[in-house]
Amino acid sequence: EVVALPPGGVLLSTTLFYPTGGGQPCDQGELVTPEGERIRVTEVEHRSGAVVHRVSPAMQGKLARGMSVEGRIDWTRRYRHMRAHTAQHLLSAIVFRRHGIPTERARLGGPGGSFDLVRPLPSGTSLKETLDEANREFFTRSVPVSLAFITPEEFAREPGRSSAARLPQGLSELRLVVIQGIDRTPCGGTHVRDTSEVGRVEEEPAIPLPGGGQRLRFKIGPEERAPSVPTLPG
Ligand SMILES: [Zn+2]
Known part of the structure; x- marks a missing residue:
């Protein structure tokens, strides 16, 4: 109405x-x-x-x-954002696990997305190793993506934070996007329910950022199957 x-x-x-x-x-x-x-x-x-x-x-x-x-x-557009957003969470999580470098902010849109690391990947490495692992273990396999709701105090006790983004103040509850076995990140966006919906992801050239960070960029493939039941924004 x-x-x-x-x-x-x-x-x-x-x-x-x-x-x-x-x-x-x-x-x-x-x-x-x-x-x-x-x-x-x-x-x-x-x-x-x-x-x-x-x-x-x-x-x-x-x-x-x-x-x-x-x-x-427009579900084609929304579903592409859901796939790219899920890809970004997972790639940030693997970068954090491999290199201990958290993601400061992310941006989705166009054919994929990008995320900014607080400092660059170690020299001699690139997003490629992360993508190889992600494509092999997640984007071509079914790993559940779900939501969890916890208090900021509970979240503060959780180890291994792949996101360095500041949380909004004054929330009594956080909405976590959980990729089973690898990542729990507060997020209000929309995501797919199963990592295999993302499909293979490709690397795009990284960009150095003023201030010492690094922007890692990726591209997702075209839709391979019909959208699942959408995850509604929370
Ligand atoms: Zn998200």
Whole structure:
């Protein structure tokens, strides 16, 4: 249901659209009115606690407060983000296990994604060894990906943190994305439920970052099978 219509935007009572955040690009799709009018959603963002769906001003006129609309998400785009996001968690975890270097931030989009290490990989090594292990042990095998909810205090006692990203303050509960046997990282994004859904991942050239870090880049393959039941944003 449409609850507000700020300029160029639509607020709904509930939504499945994922807003830009946590390095993951937003969903796109459309809102369908009771008359069957299809209104393209070009961008979705968090604005002062609300999820704003961006639509063209011309199309916004076809909506009214209280109207029931159906949201349709571009699943091809969303599923690609889910696969790339899961790949990034796993690659960050293996880099951390092999080299002890945590990831500071990650970015998904286009044909894959990238993640920034707080310092470069040791000279003579690259993402390739990590990718070989990931492709062999995870992206071509079924390893479950699930969610766990724990308190920040409980999380502080867990060893081996592959992410150096700062956690939001004041949370009573953290949403952990758990890749069985290898990684537990707080994240609000969307991921696949099984590492084999990622498929083979390829290396892209790394980029040195000002300040001494290093950006590792990767590319995922085209969709090989239909999307699984999606993991909803939390
Ligand atoms: Zn994530």
